[in-house]
Amino acid sequence: MKDEISGFYDDDGTKINPELISKPGLCVTCKKNDAGGMEEILCTLTRSDQRGEKDFECDAYEPAERKIEP
Numbered sequence: 001m002k003d004e005i006s007g008f009y010d011d012d013g014t015k016i017n018p019e020l021i022s023k024p025g026l027c028v029t030c031k032k033n034d035a036g037g038m039e040e041i042l043c044t045l046t047r048s049d050q051r052g053e054k055d056f057e058c059d060a061y062e063p064a065e066r067k068i069e070p
Contacts, residue, residue, distance in 0.1 A: 008044060018044045024056040031062040 008016035021044065023033075032039045042060065050056050 008041075008048065010048065016044070016048050018048075021047045021051060023047065026056055026058060026061060029064055030058070031064045032060065033064065 008018060010016055024047065027033055027043065027047065030043075032043060034040070035043075043058075046058055046060070047056075
């Protein structure tokens with residue numbers, strides 16, 4: 001069996017599937033939501049780390065700009 005080294009892994013070495021981690025409401029309203037690149041990696045790891053917690057906290061949260069429709 002070939003070892004896979006790409007992707008996300010938790011502290012126990014278990015592979016994390018980012019598509020199976022729910023996105024809290026705070027993330028949906030964040031400027032960094034779906035930003036891609038390094039931001040997306042950090043967001044995924046933050047959500048994974050707090051999976052199952054009652055309250056979600058993110059020190060990197062920045063409110064998205066609100067678009068006002070005419």
